[in-house]
Amino acid sequence: MQTDQNTTKNISLYNPWYQDKNFLILEKKYNKRKQYYDVKKYLDKELIISITGLRRTGKTTIIKQTINSLLKKAVPEQIFFYQFDEENFDLEEKLDFYFQNILKNDIYKANCYIFLDELQNVPNWQVILKKYYDINKKIRFVVSGSTHLYLHKNTKESLAGRIINIDIHPFGWHEFLNFKYGKNYNFLKNIFEDNFLETAKNNRDILLYKKDLKTFLSYGEYPYFFHEVNAFELDKYFKDAILDKIFSRDIKLFDIDNYSAFFQLFKVLSKDSGQEINLQNISREIGLNVITIKRYIGILEKMFLYHYVYKYTKSVRQQIKSFKKGYVASLNLSRISLNIDYWNIASDQYGHIIETFIYNEMIKNNIDNINFYHNTKIKKEVDFVITNGKKIIPIEVKINERINKAHLKNLAYFMESNKIISGILLYGGKEIKTIKINKLKIICLPYLMI
Secondary structure, three states: OOHHHHHHHHHHHHHHHOOOOOOOOOOHHHOOOOHHHHHHHHHOOEEEEEEOOOOOOOOHHHHHHHHHHHHHHOHHHHHEEEOOOOOOOOOHHHHHHHHHHHHHHOOOOOOOOEEEOOHHHHHHHHHHHHHHHOOOOOOOOEEEEOOHHHHHOOOOOOOOOOEEEEEEEEOOHHHHHHHOOOOOOOHHHHOOOOOOOOOOOOOOOOOOOOOOHHHHHHOOHHHHHHHHHHHHHHHHHHHHHHHHHHOOOOOHHHHOOOOHHHHHHHHHHOOOOEEEEEEEHHHHHOOOOOHHHHHHHHHHHHOOEEEEEEEEOOOOOHHHHHHOEEEEEHHHHHHHHHOOOOOOOHHHHHHHHHHHHHHHHHHOOOOOOEEEEOOOOOOEEEEEEEEEOOOEEEEEEEEEOOOOHHHHHHHHHHHHHHHOOEEEEOOOOOOOOOEEOOOOEEEEEEHOOO
């Protein structure tokens, strides 16, 4: 196959270790996220590894760090990296060039690692990878994309059973503190364990970092925060490098006929994050019909920008039919889209921000069976109901620094109605304590500890 000069030049640029055996990869000095170790764990298994997540969350960095680890043990020519864009997406041309001119081996005998970045820009990429995978499983593929790769509009072939997906979220609160201070407070994963309260008490010094929370909510979800301290430059980065590219490039992968209204919908959902989704109100506000709004919200989910939360009920059918709450996946991007300041907003709005923060922390810690409870007849609501098998934990969120009986009544009502003896109240104070109401036990924790 004849390869144009730009392709040859790009391959040389993307793979400098072919010419310089001592080439140093800059990203090796950056802190490693958990997903780096996940990639390494699966790297030599007979699976295609897919890394997906929002723009600028560190997918390419993880790929470069993985390449760096391979260069210590593999022949440089066994490693191939390519980054695709909207105008340069001929995948088979790149792979043919690699096998013929660099590895100098046919695909039946190849033993190599191929890293393909921003693969969502390549039409029918799954069909191509399936072909190579079925021919030779010693060709290890690691691919990345800024949207759900499986849902690319031009995909015609499923990789079911051949691919494992690793999602990369924006930084979580605990991860932010780990990167900034070298502290490890990741005890949220123990929330279903009997020793959760004791573990929380042993990590109460996390409260020393309260001043960092609004910084995290404003800027700290993305690795770039650790390379730039100027607020103006950070805002510009979030707008130009992330938000604008999402709403000018990534959306082209989906069937959207009104880009302006689509972005307006994201802003409305950002403003109402943590609240019931009222499709009729949204329809009147942005001038789209309800069917289109539902479809657009589905696309926002596929783009890692938005999450639904369903009502807690034992009937799955009833759960799907009931109204839903929604949460934006990145408070940093919401702030930029709405042009607001988290240091200077009304308390009720800040309450929804904290509720969104808590929801996202649970998602980032792989707590995914999350619902909410709402009884419309008597206006009782609990913010979150999380389940793990037969274990059920209701969670109520308050930003108040002091707790009174009114803050506990909805939680207590839900616990009594569902015969649950333990619940959690997250609040804006500093104390860790347990409040008993009859046979009920409510653990009160500062929301900084989630």
